[in-house]
Amino acid sequence: MLTTNLALHTDKYQINMLYAHWIHGSHTRKAVFEAYFRKLPFGNGYAVFAGLERIIHYIQDLKFTEQDIAYLAKQEEQYQPEFLELLRQFKFRGQLFSMREGELVFPNQPLIRVEGSILETQLVETAILNFMNFQTLIATKASRIKQVAPHDTLLEFGTRRAQEADAAVWGARASYISGFDATSNMLAGELFDIPTKGTHAHSWVQIFDNEEEAFEVYAEAMPDLVTLLVDTYDTLKSGVPNAIRTAKMLEAKGKKMVGIRLDSGDLAYLSIQARKMLDEAGLDYVKIVASNDLDENTIFNLKAQGARIDIWGVGTQLITAADQPALGGVYKLVERERNGVMEPTIKISGNPEKVTTPGKKDVYRIISSGSRRAIADYIALSEEDNPNGNGKLILANPLQPYMQKTVKHFEAVSLLQSVFKDGELVYELPNLTSIRAYHQEQMELFWPEYLRKLNPEIYRVHLSTTAWAMKQRMMEEHMEKDSED
Numbered sequence: 001m002l003t004t005n006l007a008l009h010t011d012k013y014q015i016n017m018l019y020a021h022w023i024h025g026s027h028t029r030k031a032v033f034e035a036y037f038r039k040l041p042f043g044n045g046y047a048v049f050a051g052l053e054r055i056i057h058y059i060q061d062l063k064f065t066e067q068d069i070a071y072l073a074k075q076e077e078q079y080q081p082e083f084l085e086l087l088r089q090f091k092f093r094g095q096l097f098s099m100r101e102g103e104l105v106f107p108n109q110p111l112i113r114v115e116g117s118i119l120e121t122q123l124v125e126t127a128i129l130n131f132m133n134f135q136t137l138i139a140t141k142a143s144r145i146k147q148v149a150p151h152d153t154l155l156e157f158g159t160r161r162a163q164e165a166d167a168a169v170w171g172a173r174a175s176y177i178s179g180f181d182a183t184s185n186m187l188a189g190e191l192f193d194i195p196t197k198g199t200h201a202h203s204w205v206q207i208f209d210n211e212e213e214a215f216e217v218y219a220e221a222m223p224d225l226v227t228l229l230v231d232t233y234d235t236l237k238s239g240v241p242n243a244i245r246t247a248k249m250l251e252a253k254g255k256k257m258v259g260i261r262l263d264s265g266d267l268a269y270l271s272i273q274a275r276k277m278l279d280e281a282g283l284d285y286v287k288i289v290a291s292n293d294l295d296e297n298t299i300f301n302l303k304a305q306g307a308r309i310d311i312w313g314v315g316t317q318l319i320t321a322a323d324q325p326a327l328g329g330v331y332k333l334v335e336r337e338r339n340g341v342m343e344p345t346i347k348i349s350g351n352p353e354k355v356t357t358p359g360k361k362d363v364y365r366i367i368s369s370g371s372r373r374a375i376a377d378y379i380a381l382s383e384e385d386n387p388n389g390n391g392k393l394i395l396a397n398p399l400q401p402y403m404q405k406t407v408k409h410f411e412a413v414s415l416l417q418s419v420f421k422d423g424e425l426v427y428e429l430p431n432l433t434s435i436r437a438y439h440q441e442q443m444e445l446f447w448p449e450y451l452r453k454l455n456p457e458i459y460r461v462h463l464s465t466t467a468w469a470m471k472q473r474m475m476e477e478h479m480e481k482d483s484e485d
């Protein structure tokens, strides 16, 4: 579905709500929605925001084609022709604010804010969440893998096991943002200019009468880029010795073999033995690649066992985010127009974590002037002043407001970027290399205790006292209304 026309890439309930609004005459009323998630994936201390490029293209190309309109006309809801005409004329004319791709983001903070008519803000919910949730999830998983092997080469190998083509391609991009070095997916390489890498499959070896011949033929074809898969028959008795013979043949021609790949068995033991054999043959420059259902935990364990692996090929576990296959990002209404005036709105829930925070909000990263590290994020209503001017800032814990601290020497960096203004793209999308570099810079802004993979410290996201008081007041108003009913 790498298609540009995604107008119908939405849930039917969105179209039904738009239709009912249109019948009611409320579709042009203004609304503000915010997208955020409540819980970090994989027990990680942060998530890596991704998906904005896809969202930008989606909004720019958002148009109902004649084919879409004809399909809508056939629905059991029997949408009236005038409504379909409204959709035919549709163009996104609203505002969209977003975190930058590669940004470190946290629960319960707006990552994307959409403002406009009910028609346009409601229509885009499903696609925005779809792109943001998946790409942010994969970028976060990739970041965990990067953390355990920060100085090794990481190759994304997931396409064959990904949940279809879009997931493979956008997942490869998300992994690259978080520090993977290359992908095996050629389309992702072509579309996003990600470096591509490839070794060869077991079938390459099987198709020849013997392994040695298979290696030689491959080496002759690509003498500068030879990485040989050594586990088809017997890694240490046949694969590695044959690879050494091939490397010597290449040396005789003035060439250097790049590596060998291990894809089964005990990767710690085999890599240690293979390293010894290669070194004894004077081939210390030959790298060892490992693959086989790897994730951050196996890689961490292999390293702890002294594995001599230089390059990690990671597929299934990364591209499917196998240990947590979805990020639960939501898109919630925070303001609505009533009698021509915008007013905050709240969603009450028996579960306090699910009560929404009313009002249109901005997110600030509070950077200590002394350490130049991020100390907390601060969410304030957009109508409040930028906290930079205040001189001091009270950071109250939203769940335990009596726990608060005051910070004095800080810089408050506003995180939400203006992306669409009155439907026009006003954001210059950085190229992928800059996004990746930006992500790396952001990682360095955080103390390591927030970044560690196991039981990280919780990075605080605070609400301004004004936003907090408004939420309390609106919750109390609802409780009073409930008790009167």
Ligand SMILES: Nc1ncnc2c1ncn2[C@@H]1O[C@H](COP(=O)(O)OP(=O)(O)OP(=O)(O)O)[C@@H](O)[C@H]1O
Pocket: 263, 264, 265, 266, 267, 268, 269, 291, 292, 293, 294, 298, 301, 302, 305
């Ligand atoms: N030393 C090790 N410590 C921890 N995990 C390892 C070690 N070596 C390999 N693994 C991981 O253990 C799993 C082994 O997978 P599996 O049981 O399929 O074995 P296999 O060697 O691939 O078998 P097959 O030959 O059938 O492919 C993989 O996820 C692999 O990455």
Ligand SMILES: O=P(O)(O)OC[C@H]1O[C@H](OP(=O)(O)OP(=O)(O)O)[C@H](O)[C@@H]1O
Pocket: 157, 158, 160, 161, 200, 201, 202, 203, 263, 291, 292, 293, 294, 313, 314, 315, 316, 317
């Ligand atoms: O294990 P993953 O992390 O998903 O990494 C990708 C896997 O895909 C390939 O195996 P496959 O059996 O599909 O093909 P092959 O015959 O070339 O080994 C490769 O050899 C890896 O084992």
Ligand SMILES: O=C(O)c1cccnc1
Pocket: 157, 158, 184, 197, 198, 199, 200, 261, 291, 313, 315
């Ligand atoms: O190039 C490789 O070795 C590769 C690519 C995809 C999947 N598994 C391995």
